[in-house]
Amino acid sequence: MSSLPRLSGALRAFGDLTASPQNRQSLNNELTQKRQHASKKVVEGVSWASLTEIIKKEAEPGPDDLNGTLKQLIQCARSIVGQEASTETVESAAAFLFEIFNSVTIVGSAQTTKLRNIFGPFPASAASKACTLVNRILSWLPEEAISLLGNQVRQEADGETSQEFGKSIKFSFPSPVVEDYVSDFESDDDGEKKKVNLNYSMSPKKKEKTKPPVSQERFDSTWLQRQVAQHFDGEDSGLGLSTEDLCSTIFDVLTSPKSNDELQNDLFELLGFDRFELIQNLIQNRQIVVESALTPSDVAKPTRTKADGGNKPAVSKPAYGCQVTIHTEDEKKIMKMMRKEEKKDRRRQDEEEEEVGFMFNPQQLKAQREAALKAATSAPMFSGKSRYAPREKYPNVYDSMEEARQTSAYVGGQKMVLPDSFQRKSTKLTEEVDLPHTEAKPTNVGDKRVKIQDLDEIAQLAFKNTTALNRIQSVVFDAAYRTNENLLICAPTGAGKTNIAMLTILHEMRQHISQGVIKKDEFKIIYVAPMKALAAEMVRNFGGRLEPLGISVKELTGDMQLSKSEILKTQMLVTTPEKWDVVTRKSTGDVALAQLVKLLIIDEVHLLHDDRGSVIESLVARTLRQVESSQNMIRIVGLSATLPNYLDVARFLNVNPYLGLFFFDGRFRPVPLGMTFVGVKSTNKVQQLHDMNMVCYEKVLDQVKRGYQVMVFVHARNDTVRTAMVLREQAKNQGDMRYFSPEHSSQYGQAEKSTLKSRNKQLKELFPDGFGIHHAGMLRQDRNLVERFFEAGHIKCLVCTATLAWGVNLPAHAVIIKGTQLYDAKKGAFVDLGILDVMQIFGRAGRPQYDKFGHGTIITAHDKLSHYLSLMTRQNPIESQFVNSLTDNLNAEIALGTVTNVEEAVKWLSYTYLFVRMKCNPLVYGINYNAVETDPSLENHRRELITDAGRKLDKVKMVRFDERTGYFASTDLGRIASHFYIKYDTVEVINDHLRNVMTEADVFALVSKAQEFDQIKVRDEEMKELEGLLHETCIMQVPGGVENSYGKVNILLQTYVSRQMVDSFSLVSDQAYVAQNAGRIIRALFEVCLKKGWPIMASRLLNLSKTIDKRLWGYENPLRQFPLLSHEILNKIEAKKLSIDRLKEMDSKEIGAMVHHVKMGSTIKKCVNQIPCLDLEASIQPITRTVLRVRLNIMPEFKWDDKVHGTAAESFWIWVEDPENNHIYHSEYFLLHKKQVRSGEPQQLVFTIPIFEPLPSQYYIKAMSDRWLGSQSMCAISFQHLILPERHPPHTELLDLQPLPITALNNSMLETLYKFTHFNPIQTQIFHVLYHTDCNVLLGAPTGSGKTVAAELAIFRVFREYPKAKAVYIAPLKALVRERMDDWRIRIEKKLGKKVVELTGDVTPDMRAVANADLIVTTPEKWDGVSRSWQTRNYVKAVALLVIDEIHLLGDERGPVLEVIVSRTNFISSHTEKPVRVVGLSTALANARDLADWLGIKQMGLYNFRPSVRPVPLEVHIQGFPGQHYCPRMATMNKPTFQSVKTHSPTKPVLVFVSSRRQTRLTALDLIAFLAAEEDPKQWLHMEELEITKLKATFILNFIVCLMSNADDVFTMRLPTHDVILEMVSR
Secondary structure (H helix, E strand, O other): OOOOOHHHHHHHHHOOOOOOHHHHHHHHHHHHHHHHHHHHHHHHOOOHHHHHHHHHHHOOOOHHHHHHHHHHHHHHHHHHHOOOOOHHHHHHHHHHHHHHHOOOOOOOHHHHHHHHHHHOOOOHHHHHHHHHHHHHHHHOOOHHHHHHHHHHHHHHOOOOOOOOOOOOOOOOOOOOOOOOOOOHHHHHHHOOOOOOOOOOOOOOOOOOOOOOOHHHOOOOOOHHHHHHHHHOOOOEOOOOOEHHHHHHHHHHHHOOOOOHHHHHHHHHHHHOHHHHHHHHHHHHOHHHHHHHHHOOOOOHHHHHHHHHOOOOOOOOOOOOOOOOOOOOHHHHHHHHHHHHHHHHHHHHHHHHOOOOOOOOOHHHHHHHHHHHHHHHHHOOOOOOOOOOOOOOOOOOEEOHHHHHHOOHHHHOOOOOOOOOOOEEEEOOOEEEEEEOOOOOOOOOOOOOOOEHHHOOHHHHHHOOOOOEOOHHHHHHHHHHHHOOOOEEEEOOOOOOHHHHHHHHHHHHHHOOEEOOEEOHHHOEEEEEOOOHHHHHHHHHHHHHHHHHHOOOEEEEOOOOOOOHHHHHHOOEEEEOHHHHHHHHHOOOOOHHHHHHEEEEEEOOHHHHHOOOHHHHHHHHHHHHHHHHHHOOOOEEEEEEOOOOOHHHHHHHOOOOOOOOEEEEOHHHOOOOEEEEEEEEOOOOHHHHHHHHHHHHHHHHHHHHHOOOOEEEEOOOHHHHHHHHHHHHHHHHHOOOHHHHOOOOOHHHHHHHHHHHHOOOHHHHHHHHHOEEEEOOOOOHHHHHHHHHHHHHOOOOEEEEOOHHHHHOOOOEOEEEEEOOEEEEOOOOEEEEOOHHHHHHHHOOEOOOOOOOOEEEEEEEEHHHHHHHHHHHOOOOOOOOOHHHHHHHHHHHHHHHOOOOEHHHHHHHHOOOHHHHHHHHOHHHHOOOHHHHHHOOOOHHHHHHHHHHHHHHHHHOOOEEEEOOOOEEEEOHHHHHHHHOOOOHHHHHHHHHHOOOOOOHHHHHHHHHOOHHHOOOOOOHHHHHHHHHHHHHOOOOOOOOHHHOHHHHHHHHHHHHHOOOOOOOHHHHHHHHHHHHHHHHHHHHHHHHHHHHOOHHHHHHHHHHHHHHHHOOOOOOOHHHHOOOOOHHHHHHHHHOOOOHHHHHHOOHHHHHHHOOOHHHHHHHHHHHHHOOOEEEEEEEEEOOOOEEEEEEEEEEOOOOOHHHHOOOEEEEEEEEEEOOOOEEEEEEEEEEEHHHHHHOOOEEEEEEEEOOOOOOOEEEEEEEEOOOOOOEEEEEEEOOOOOOOOOOOOOEOOOOOOOOEHHHHOOHHHHOOOOOOEOOHHHHHHHHHHHHOOOOEEEEOOOOOOHHHHHHHHHHHHHHHOOOOEEEEEOOOHHHHHHHHHHHHHHHHHHHOOOEEEEOOOOOOOHHHHHHOOEEEEOHHHHHHHHOOOOOOHHHHOEEEEEEOOHHHHHOOOHHHHHHHHHHHHHHHHHHOOOOEEEEEEOOOOOHHHHHHHOOOOHHHEEEEOOOOOOOOOOOOOOOOOOOOHHHHHHHHHHHHHHHHHHHOOOOOEEEEEOOHHHHHHHHHHHHHHHHOOOOOOOOOOOOHHHHHHHOOOOOOOEEEEEOOOHHHHHHOOOOOOEEEEOOOOO
16 A cells, blocks of 8 residues: 555545555555544543653653642542442543643633533632642653653544545445455445345355465454364364354454453353363454454465455444354255365465465355355255144233234244334444334234223222223233233333232232121231332332222332231332242241232242342242142233343243233334434543433434423433533534423422522523423422423423332333443442333333334444333343352241251242243353253252252351251351341351450451451542541441552441441442441441350440441430431530439439530430339249249339320340350340330249359349340349258169069959050050059159059059058049049959049039048049048048149149148048058159158159150150241241151151141141142142041141140140150140
């Protein structure tokens, strides 16, 4: 090119002149590259990095002065551009300031105009300071450096680019021999579509010998092939692709518009992680490889010519969206033939010249590919067998894209991305894709509109302001209102999905109407909204419409807590996914609520692809499993915007696609929506900002000229003012203000007056020109004004934040989203605007009553254009995010008790959306296709996922995981983490750093390192402010300082508590996020320390938790919790050091005098008396030498005020601590109700604690308020005068004796009474004492040891030695008396001829029968009544033996009766001088010696065997369950009971004991439900079903649920059983 004049070169490049075709190609490419380079320089301008590099290199002063000045310049730039701007934008702005001020000494009007046009209103002081700083920097630079900077900077100083010579000359182009390659840049310039020549010739021309140029020896077209060959041996790459195909695939990846980071992931997926070096080389040399490959070299030309016969296809700009191509058999054959030809050609080349490798040329491969495609299009379409089954059609899916998929065009591999009418326009500044609004909806769908007047009374009340349902609602009506089917409704925003939800709500209510009354306590409806703002709007909407029906709708979110009583009174709860997840995770509190849920409505289901999607998956999986286990139906309704893979979501929600799946595409939008996507090409952030403002103004003006109103959405509050000012400035500069100015009328006059009263300066300034602003930071009244005036048409252009789209239904004809970057505190970075927000904002476009169509515009960076296009045109399928939070979700299920082993966990995963997508798209989730083929249900992969998660949880002690058996058991730490939503990584941090004694500073340092804050980054621009906060605000040490993220978190947390304001926008966001999460983490730490029994840390953490909630430090006066006290008064109280205790002792006049404000004295005194305070008094009683019973009397000592304390209760934590050992022995949560405080009644708590010898000096009982600082009471328990019970003698040892035969009775009549031949070991040991002596006996032995036989031995002695005397047998229950009577009537009365009489409340024989009886069987109460008149009743005096069964019941409520009987017996004996033998039968006792002394038993008659001395050995498994409340606790025990039956006694009989009559039924029903979910639901049924029918019994199971409270059943049952399960003895 250098040998030719420039114009001549240009002419030769574009015309068919003298240059050879070969030369023409190189000339054209060189010109294209120069144009691209010049354009790039113009667009990008000078960067801050290169500017600072030159300045630092050339400047004279020391680095400190220079760095300080540069930092100040950055600060000025931040002040001008806005605190919320990203670092990149601020740096670009600083470079821009340097450019405009490097040739001036003061800020002139030209500079001010430039700045205002780009940044909007800016502080003049910042601009002046920037000008001074730039001049100062220039003064330090030598002349040469300034000129160097000038050359670099001034290219863009005038905002114009040099016009290329000859560019405007028009040429007439003849048809060239070789069609030339056109660069992306030129394609942008002319915007025309280039023709693609798809001709393919099978007879290539002979290749000329050429050598590759030396300059491209390293990165020429063979470099990629050499690299691939180096890392993949042989022809086959091992990936199912040949080396050439793999090169082509890699090149396609390299030329994609993705960033290097995104590209890295794609290459790892393609090549595998073992090719790390190859991937590194590809990414490092990406640009050079692509440029060299796209610039055909001399070597490549003959190869290309051979492939395409001299016709080179033009490369046009890629269309945005997916390109779908179908490989046909013919195409495969062609490709195979091509490869064979290439191999032959290579062999010929090897013979003719030096060895040259395969010449990889992407253009050639592309030409071959296109030729094959063209050949395939002309081939018969459906010859041969189709590999794909035809896609099924569903009755209620109205999807134009799906219909298009059925056409031949789609099968032919054509693009199906954007509608035919779309327009793509490209300029130097922007690229614009315009999608016109869709056609009207098909007239035959939903023609028959459902009229509200035809519906029942309930529906008419809920739809009272509506005449008929719209088309979509009419289509869905039957399924929603007349069936219980699960539903998935996919429809455009604004299509009326809320009314569909209302139909399902009304249907649910109708099912609970009895005799015209809605049974409100039978059901709960849950509406899950994605955001708190939307939840509030839904409460207003549904609450107002359901109020006439008496249905209560409440919000349950992080901001709106509800008490249990409020939840019970509410029929519909509107909540967020996270909140409902927390509620359903807590098995101990909200089981009743979860069981009442009958309808679950999930709004915006397409959030599944978002980071929060895993929460929705967890919720749905939990609900579906609950439906299966409880056999109670819960209807799930999913509402969503239009989704690409709606069938997958329907499968996940358990929706029948033929009945419950409804899909409506964009044609059904009430107001059709046109969309424009604008990508700003500039990469320079300042230029990008300027261009976005220009484009935004053009779009706004275009709509306003047509008479429409426009809403411009930005992403920061400050940006609303800035953008509005810039738009107004542009309108004034260009003389367009007449279009924006509102029409003057009486209404406008009123509006102007109202605006002038506002305190918002910007609003008053903008309103007269037709502009308005709206954001959450404005006062509510100002926001209402703006909404009202926009609706009235006085505001033509409203600049607002996304809160307007979510919280308020205020539509406009056109909406514009300016910029798509917003700051996300959760991620600590600027992120792309989510698709949910975009859809919600676009949903505001078009006013149904006025507009025939609406219009939405997104203005974004050029590299994000395709992203938003694909999202809005439903290109990207929604994938699951569940794997990222699998560990935490598994822990939640284990803590809940729904997952107890690996098998259940694997099954649980099958209910998630992850499972649905893993089967559809396994590669995304790291599963290769071979694994899917061998294991279609992916059970092995799911097992691996669960096992890995289980190991992690076991490692951090959140669960106990036995890999051998596969069982999970939750720990306290796991339960706390689940209930407080603490992440697994944070638990690791807690395990590493939590100690039993830590300072407040240590706790803050620990919290700052939590995984929840990992994403918070430290930015250079924040350093100065953080330093200031560290030195001025922080009262505790900050490990890590401002340089580390955990130091930043610590500073922000301390700043938050100190109520100090922060300036930087990102710091405000970060601080809110830190404060929101820190309180929750500290609350979890408190519970951990309480469970560990660390009193110092528990007290400290509870105070810190309240410190964060109240934003008050511990050293500040607790009266600061009362907002009605002014700062002045509070400061005076603190200055006088008046504590709460001192203030309590003073009267109101004294207090008023102390604060120099007499009137405030009574107010302060009132506040002091309202701080919750308890008076504690404890009494102790030793039960044994190691167990102490404590009775704690609690007296409230404060005045209740509903405004301060609410209307329910005040909560306290009470624990007993040992100060010497720093240990908590007992703790509990205590609620003090309003009624109890008002009545002043003392409350009593009774609990037991352990004591140790030697006795400690004292324990402390501490009561701390759960939410009030400064509310703490303490009471000491002294052990100085405590007398412990005496030490008990050891248990009686069971001797190793020869079993005694029954012949030892020496009575053949007695021997016939027993079926056995020998007595058991216990009976053998006590035989002599009972049968051959008259001494009193106390026998303590386990149940089933044969104690009844022992009683009979004593009775037989009476019959033998004292035939005229009587024996009395006292059994504690009537049922036991009846059982003895049934047995002894046969054995003693019939066989031995002795008279046996029953004496109970039910049976009272005549006195003669009792007098003639030899054996009286009675109950304690009856014998007490009879023996009271012993003087007149001879049969009482004739008693020689008193047998008391279950004598351990002395410690029970009926104990006094037994005491009286024994005492009276001894008294009678002393008077009649006839000894009465007392035999006591009991279970094993702890203090048997005391009981024996009372019964007058010496050493000989005391037998107290160990509990372990049983005829059949007993294995005991004890499992503790947390939870204070009875019903939820019992419910959580049912699943472990079921598991215990399966584990310990799968085939043998089982007894389950529960503690109330009602619970027998509940437990039995739950066990049946668990059985129903098993593969074999009748595994416990051991009878033929026919027999069951005959017996007319519903079920005969191999377990019996007994009633423990009705002890008759327990004692009368003499059933042999393998297993006994005791469900929570305490009631």
